[in-house]
Amino acid sequence: MKRPMPGIATGLLVVGLSTTAIANGSPGPDWAETYFRQGGNDAPACGACHAMAAAETSGQVGPDLDVLQPDRAKLRAALRDGVGVMPSFAQALSEAQIKAMADYVAEAVE
Numbered sequence: 001m002k003r004p005m006p007g008i009a010t011g012l013l014v015v016g017l018s019t020t021a022i023a024n025g026s027p028g029p030d031w032a033e034t035y036f037r038q039g040g041n042d043a044p045a046c047g048a049c050h051a052m053a054a055a056e057t058s059g060q061v062g063p064d065l066d067v068l069q070p071d072r073a074k075l076r077a078a079l080r081d082g083v084g085v086m087p088s089f090a091q092a093l094s095e096a097q098i099k100a101m102a103d104y105v106a107e108a109v110e
């Protein structure tokens with residue numbers, strides 16, 4: 001968690017919403033932003049390692065995505081195969097979720 005939670009109730013609500021969004025199989029920008037901040041399905045949050053202003057994260061293990069400005073193809077390749085220290089998200093995310101995450105980040109940093 002990179003930001004202090006306003007309260008436990010809010011934290012539970014956000015976790016509940018993200019679980020629903022993952023379970024119902026229709027990932028969009030809201031799902032992607034939540035996953036970027038919180039991770040899930042046994043994978044760490046993007047924001048634990050990457051800074052990105054749109055998601056208000058400040059991780060420093062990987063490159064600052066606002067500076068790197070990856071396009072969709074680079075994002076999808078990194079998510080499917082991993083890059084260096086960054087793990088593959090092929091087990092944690094479905095194809096639709098990988099696409100949604102690539103679309104979300106590409107738009108957030110352009």
Ligand code: HEC
Pocket residue numbers: 036044045046047048049050061062063068070074075078079083084085086087089101105
């Ligand atoms: C455990 C830390 C970690 C997590 C979690 C992580 N990354 Fe990374 N990421 C890295 C590191 C480190 C690199 C640089 C790898 C290198 O260049 O060797 C990187 C590189 C990237 C790149 C650049 C790829 C390239 O070809 O240069 C993108 C895009 C990216 N990450 C997006 C994401 C997204 C989106 C998520 C969440 C789904 C995520 N990362 C989760 C550590 C992480």
